[in-house]
Amino acid sequence: MRHGVARFVTGFLALPVGLYLFYVVWPFLQAAGYSLTDWGGYSDRQQFVGLENYLRLFSDELIRKAFWHNVFFLITVPLFTIALALFLAFLLNVGGREDKAGIRGVFGSGLYKVIFFFPQVLSLVVIAVMWQQIYRADGQGLINGMLMKIGLVSEDDPITFMYDPEPFLGVPAVLWWLLLIAVWSGAGFYMVLFSAAMQSIPKDVYEAAILDGAGRFHTFFRITLPLLRDTVSVAWVYLGFIALDMYALVFVMTPSQGGPNHASEIFASVLNFTAFQKGQFGYACAMGVALAIFTILLAALQLRITRRERIEY
């Protein structure tokens, strides 16, 4: 009956794998092929140019700028999102008082879970449009309006959010404002992920620790965090992808898609400009392929560093 199973499995897999190969893998290969040409994108004229496009990447100032902006997000998005998500998950699951029923979350944690998770059900573009109104750079913006009402911001000098390239800690302010949205929209999902992982940690471990006199600080850093290591590590990789993308937010929210004056330029926005405005698809494909290689290397590195014996319980 062994071969019967194989036929059964193949029967189910053939179609999805075929579709996947045709609609996902094949375009990737095509893009890699185009990256070796000078194709403009609007015609079927193309010439093979070898690795010229890749060499150009290294001397492209705009790409370099975009690269460092991506690196900024690569570090900050996972860091802040995971820290916030862990903090929230800890409060919701084991941060409350302990009583006869054992360890529990803070009062009303069920409601908070729904509220924190809510941004996850919105599409990123919807989030961006919503934050456009929150960040609106005059008295009608949510933040500016409130701050003006209580007199913290003068009507003649509103906070300009997306239009502010002035560096804060060496990074343009506009990137920090984008980071806030990314963290806000991402933290809910990882909070739920970490909550689930925390629930699978046996309560008696906590009770034993508490009996031994451990406070919240120690239970979190000595018990919760080590036991969540696997989950946090995977979350880190996923957030890394999101940080390397960030395209929707930059595209919808920033002036001239990467502005003001290139202050929020990222890999994807440069790629978009190169492909669709400048009509250099070959070069743009090379950017895409370079980004893909970078992403894969990063993920591999990440998973290797965090590999460790798992603790069984």
Add this chain to the structure above:
Amino acid sequence: MSVTPDLDRRTLLRRAAAAGLLVTPAAGLLSACAGSTPSQNNDSAGEKSDDNPFGVQDGSAVKVVIFNGGLGDAWAKEDQAIFNAKYPNVTVNMSSTQKIKTEEQPKMATQPSDVVMNSGADMMDISTLVNEGAIEPLDDLLAAPAWDGEGTVADSLLPGTVGDGTYQGKFFVVNVAYTVWGNWYNSALFDKEGWTPPKTFDEFFALAPKIKAKGMAPYVYDAVHGYYPRWALMATVWKSAGKQAVIDIDNLKENAWRAEGVLPALEAWEKLVKDKLLLPGKLDHTQSQQAWLDGKAAFIQVGTWLKNEMAATIPPGFEMKISDYWGLGATDKAPNDVYAGAGEGIVVPAKAPNKAAAKEFLRAVLSKAGSAKFAELTKSLASTKGSGDNVQDAALASANELMKNAGSDLISIKLWNFYADLDKESQNLSAELMAGRLTAAQFVDKMQTAADKVAKDSSITKQTRDA
């Protein structure tokens, strides 16, 4: 406590992560580059005659894509009716969108639509389309007899229309809307306050304190799209430095940006920003236009599509009128030249399956009947002569008035249509200047550097203009 199956969670998650790799950031970008197999090009071959100059085939279909922006798309349906009255057996598949590039670019190399109105923020770069041979030269359309008037199609167009659509010596782009740009004001308010719309920056700077005294900002601009303030900056440059200076700039001539008159023009704008005459805050085009309609600012600069774009929210008693861009005064080389020209370009892709019907459809768009409907519905002039003659509208009348008193040349700048790099750079720098982060001198330096870089780059096809 729990069992560990042979496929543990870590392995599962790692595999999921590896699979996720293929669908996350790079994925969207990579597949954006992918194309598909080209299809056969089967142009219709009907009988050609004076009445049917391109040989439209009976029973064929033509796909028309309209940009549904400030002008809406109602006018195009009128053109469709005019076209179908003559060709009842030709199917017109009309659709409208704001995402021209997003929807049309992927089809350009293989199966494009027949008629594409290439306009708006998401338009396909014209110089790229021309360089790639992706659009059809339409010189035969110009030479064809007009749909319902005397002479050829070219004869029926307003001055500048043919020039605005010509690239590398060939006519590629049919710009259907004739736009006049300038400074808009509420003439009801100005009459009440006894203010006269200024003609020069000096007059504006003299009027500004009076406007401020009424609790109004003298000026508001679109801080999101760099090309909005750029129209105004370049109009002042033209007026101050003259036509030849701008032609030199467009032709990437050495030190063209350092020509006499360019810097003072930009310094006037620098002063406007430094003197805090702008409405505080950063608004986009419709937000800034609404702020102007709400009486928060006295002047806004934009083209004649303004009235149609804001039609729903114009307050009662508000009488919008356009006045010419401000010059610097006595030193101006071309003080009376008006920024006007044909915009909202329609192109026919080189691989369009039914080019004959596409050109015939454009002939219908440029007809007297079609363009009169255009002016009536959009409150903007069409690029066909006489389109606004029967439209009663104060805004349109003020634009007509402006055109009547115009100098011999129309202000037209080609730089941003010629080179995508300079388009981006000039938009960014215009926004920076208006934000007060750049002085006029820095603007000139940076534009000159960018122009020199493009001039030296052999991978960029150069374009030139003579007039």
